Amino acid sequence: MLISVQLLRALAAWLVVGHHVMQLFFNFEAHNALEDLLVEKGGAGVDVFFVISGLVIFLATADKALTPWRFMLMRVARIAPAYWFYxxxxxxxxxxxxxxxxxxxxxxxxxxLSMFFIxxxxxxxxxxxxxxxxxxTLNFEMLFYCLFAVALLVPEAYRLWVVAVLLYLVWYFSGPAFDLADGFYHDDIVLEFLMGVAIGMLYRRGLCRARPWLALLGIMAALAAxxxxxxxxxxxEWGLPSAVLVISCVALEPYLRGSRCIKMLGDCSYSVYLLHVLVLCAGRWAIEHRGVDPYTMVPVCIVIIALGAFASYHVLERGTHRRLKRWFGIDDAIPSRQAH
Known part of the structure; x- marks a missing residue:
């Protein structure tokens, strides 16, 4: 995976952690500029995740002789075990x-229903x-995977349009007229996945390149927006700036490539995302029932989340992913379409 994307994954995950710290420890009552930022904008980490998801899925399947069934098995093997465990x-x-x-x-x-992403x-x-x-968010992700699996049946150049049409149909039938899935999918946030797929197409064509100063300008503009x-x-409000942020960071990939620290932070981000609410709930209990100062509990929880996510990634995510791939008969050496 691109190191620039790994960096964004880590930042997005910890931004969501900060948002939930403010929710569970302070009931969204901000006392300084940083807290106000986490309360008002911490949820934008999810939008960055969705754009990244579209980008990663497109790049992971480009030029691959990948059937829809095999694609779904690979995605389930990657995201489901840790989610089921937590x-x-x-x-x-x-x-x-x-x-x-x-x-x-x-x-x-x-x-x-939760376990089956319904x-x-x-x-x-x-x-x-x-x-x-x-x-x-994983309910949305699983929807994206299912729709993209269908799009694998058409040539790469048309996948964005196929997914767009399918997303529109799901959005429409989730509306008031049909109320599919309690209207859950009738949300414009689904467009952020398409933004990521579009960025993936641009990247594949070598169009995600820019001088460092221009990429940094794009990052600052996205954050300001x-x-x-x-x-x-x-x-x-958040999706389009997130897309600008992603494409600007991807343009800086040559300057980030090879960073093991950033790669590890990105690798652990999924476990950070899944684990942090459990840790923060325990922290809230300590604040409410043991009189612990919330500002003391924050760094304690951050350390526990970080260490727990590191162990979770290496033991739970990687271990179960490898075992499931062997069980499903999936290997990493997926032949290209040209080879066929």
Whole structure:
């Protein structure tokens, strides 16, 4: 994976962590400029993730003789085991220590729907969320994978348009007239995936190149746009600047290539994303029931999340991914279309 993308993955994951720190520790009450930034703009990390997802999926399948079924097996082997593990872990902890996870209400049917990435009303009553609530983004991701798997049946040059049409159909049938999946997919955030696919097409054609000063200018412009915001749909307010941020960082790839530190930060970002809510819930319990100062608890939780994510990536993500690939009969040496 591109090192520049790994850097963005790490920054996006920790931005979401900061946003949830403000939610769980401070009830979104900001006391300084940094806290206000995390409250108001921390959610933009998800938009960066979605743009990156479209980019990565396109590049991972370009010029590959990849069937839809094999593509889906590869994606499930990559994202599902860790998500299933933390979903089951949360269910077990919530059953054993309900006071620590007061926002969690367990229902078997909802747990199963969560495990299969099917949007459903959370029994705790706060909307269409899976048991591990950050998994709402993975419900979108799984939709993207399914639609992109269909697009693999057409030549590479037409995949963006096929996915766009399919996304529009899902968006339309999720609207008020049909209310598919409780309207979950009737959200303009799905456009951010298309932005990532478009960036992937540009990158493949060698069009994601720019002088360093121009790429840095693009990054500053994107961050300024996210910071100031506008009264427009999310895909424009945060999605479009996220796309500019991604393409600008990709243009700096020659200057970042070879950084093992950045690569590791990016590798651990998925575990950071899945793990952090469990750690922060435990931190909130310590604040509320043991009188721990929240500003003391923040660095403690950050260290636990970082170390836990490092171990999770190496033991859980990599280990289960390799075993599932062997089980599914998937290897990394996917032949190109030219070879066929």
């Amino acid at each position: 979903t089951v872990l949360l269910a077990g902890l919530a059953a054993a220590m309900p006071s620590m996870f007061a926002d969690v209400e367990l229902e078997l049917g909802h747990i199963l 949007p459903a009303q959370n029994p705790a009553g706060y909307g269409v969320y899976p048991l591990l609530d950050v998994g709402w 996210i910071y100031h915001g506008a009264d427009v749909p999310r895909a424009l």
